[in-house]
Amino acid sequence: MGPPGAGKGTQSNRVADRCRVPAISTGDIFRALQTADTPLAAQVRDTxxxxxxxxxxxxxxIVADRLAGTDCRHGFVLDGxxxxLPQVRTLDAMLAASGGPLDVVIALQxxxxxxxxxxxxxxxxxGRTDDTEGTIRTRLALYADQTAPLIAEYRxxxxxxxxxxxGPVDLVTHRINQALTALPS
Structure with a gap:
């Protein structure tokens, strides 16, 4: 986890490759909906x-549907x-139902x-039209208000x-790998 632009997408893909599990990005899912012609897609586009x-x-x-995929049976990396906090509670319930615990939350500072x-x-x-300075600052403010409290919860x-x-992408990946290696088994 981390604010928009922190490198979550890049790093979650690298962690997923290392662990041989899928990386699941809600941002990617939402952006894919932008070209669909459904009421849900229109709602996502407007938001x-x-x-x-x-x-x-x-x-x-959307996440529950994706986590039900057979490729997620042995784990996954969530990005976004x-x-x-209500999403944390829903994820807790999803994981309890599937019998799999949450292993770690990586917060990119x-x-x-x-x-x-x-x-x-x-x-x-x-060519991402949603990356204008106004929308970026709005997303950063929303992150500070809604998502940053999750850091305290997971801590x-x-x-x-x-x-x-x-720093360079490879250096951040190295730091993440060190953090993962330091986890208790």
């Missing part, structure tokens, strides 16, 4: 265009979920101005590994 988060019920349903710079560059390079549970998310 993302304004820089907001897709509501908990919709997000929970959960984002709110970053600098806000660096994030704005990264996301503006990503928007230009990838209290003893599941949090905080990692410096600044």
């Amino acid at each position: 993302m265009a304004g820089g907001g988060y897709v509501d908990d019920d919709t997000t929970n349903a 979920y959960p984002r709110t 970053t600098d806000e101005e660096e994030l704005v710079h990264r996301l503006l560059r990503r928007g230009r390079e990838q 209290q549970r003893g599941l949090l590994a905080e990692v410096d998310g600044l």
